[in-house]
Amino acid sequence: MANINLTINYVEKLKPSDKKFNVRDKLINELILRVSPSGTKTYYLDVKLPNRRTMKKIGDAVVLTPQMARERAKEMLLQIQAGETFKPKLTLRKLLDKYYTTHELENYKTGQYTIDCIKKHFTWLFDRPVESITFIEIEQWRSKRIKTVTAATANRNVDMLKGALTYAYKHKLIDSNPLKGFPRLPEADSEEKVRYLTDEEYAALMVALDEREDELRAKRARTRAHAKGQHLPDTSATVYADYFKPLILTALGTGIRRNAIFHLLWSDIDFDNDTITLRASWAKNKKTAIIPMSRKVKAVLEAWRKECPGEIVFPSPKDGGYLDNADQSFAVVLKKAGIKNFRWHDMRHDFASRLAMAGVDLNTIRELMTHSDISTTMRYAHLSPNVKKKAVDMI
Structure with a gap:
């Protein structure tokens, strides 16, 4: 040939x-x-x-x-x-498994979170020699990433990867750091990052969630009409057609971070004392926290509990394990509701903003949001222009 x-x-x-x-x-x-x-x-x-x-x-x-x-x-x-022998190149997988994971876990409380993030976002680089990583491919990845997250989040993701490569260079595992000098994206002011739903958007989102439920029930009924689908559960009389609506209602009603809510177990939900335990292993600050559960959220979870008897509160419909994302369903309901520029994390902003607009003091909001520093809470505790207008009209 x-x-x-x-x-x-x-x-x-x-x-x-x-x-x-x-x-x-x-x-x-x-x-x-x-x-x-x-x-x-x-x-x-x-x-x-x-x-x-x-x-x-x-x-x-x-x-x-x-x-x-x-x-x-x-x-x-x-x-x-040059008469050199072939030296095995250090891949990102080997760097993490043999060196960097141990370093992070032994020296930083957030070490596991850092390793998990690198593995989640840069799996596509795992079998590459780390010295072959280029600016342009990281720029291309980041350009896609900022379509769904803020510039600050994208910067943190890249910083974690850069940290691993800097470690490799300092410990002479590689001859050069391929991402040295890689520029960060400019980050907007904190107030610009905060996005919450208007009353009209919130109502539209609820309608979109209900429409999705109706569509799922209709689809299930059509499937069950055939012999091959008769083994599937009948959802015509259930409160929820699947996990998604109770997941969104819980996220909006608690402000729990995405990673933590995806890993909730029923043993974390205390219906007697109306609390939810956020386990340290899935918390951003790696600290266990217990937050109160509102009457609305309790009603949602009690109804969902009857339909979801397993160990995980919101199991993956694919394999019954932990959810890894719900992006597609989230994008569909947002489009149906006509809501733009609203990310998953913005449900957390929405929770804090509604508390602030209801007159809840900042320290209480800080505790409910599980912030270590109240300065972080300040960016969530903003008021909409309409609320400010009502305030001055009271004088």
């Missing part, structure tokens, strides 16, 4: 066969792409050493573009010419 000018399009369209086969690059003869029967595509360097011929793995095609593979192949060829 003649050498091929490997391109992204060519590699993506390449089909596997019943036996593995190689495609040699036209630009760098030593670079080959191996395609296995399972469809796995891997770049190798095929070189002739003084006493033997050998193939050295460069990386997976799902991670490396052809041009990236060529650059790595050139580096490896230069190593051979």
Whole structure:
């Protein structure tokens, strides 16, 4: 087979066969792409050493573009010419598992949170040599990230990754830090970040949630009408069609952070004393907190408890384990309600803002929000222009 000018399009369209086969690059003869029967595509360097011929793995095609593979192949060829042996490159996975996780857990209370965030947001870099990470790909990731979070949150995410790479460089695990000098995004003033629902938006959201419930029930009824769907539970008489509406009502009525509410257990809910325990393992500040439960939230959870008898309060509909996100359903109901520029975390802002507008003092809001410092509470405890107008009209 003649050498091929490997391109992204060519590699993506390449089909596997019943036996593995190689495609040699036209630009760098030593670079080959191996395609296995399972469809796995891997770049190798095929070189002739003084006493033997050998193939050295460069990386997976799902991670490396052809041009990236060529650059790595050139580096490896230069190593051979210089008489160097192939040193295994430090991947992000190895950096976390062998070095950085232990460092974070031993030195910082928020160490586990940092590691969890890196694993959540940068899994796509795990099997890459850390020195191959580039500014442009992190910029591209961040551009997508800020569509759903604030610039401050995106900055924190990148800072966590940069912290791991800085650690590797300081401890001479890598020769250079690929993200040294990576710029942070400008962050808006704290008041600009606070977003809460107007009364009209809140009402529209409730209508959208009810419409979603009706659609789910209608879909379930159609499915149960067929033999293959008769084993599914009948939701026509249940209070909730699935987990999503009680999840949103609980989030709006408690201000609990997303990660904590996704990991709530029924053992955390005390219906006798009307409290919810936020376990330290899922709290941002890694401290256990007990918050009061309003009558509305209690009614929601009591009704949902009858329909959800397992251990997890809001289990994933996929596997019954912990939820990892509810972004798609959230986006659908927001669109249906005509609500724009409202993120999941803004439900927390909404909770604090409504407390402030109801005249609740800042220290109580701080305790309900589980803030360590009241200065953090100040950005939530704002008043809408209408409330300010009513206040001056009272004079």
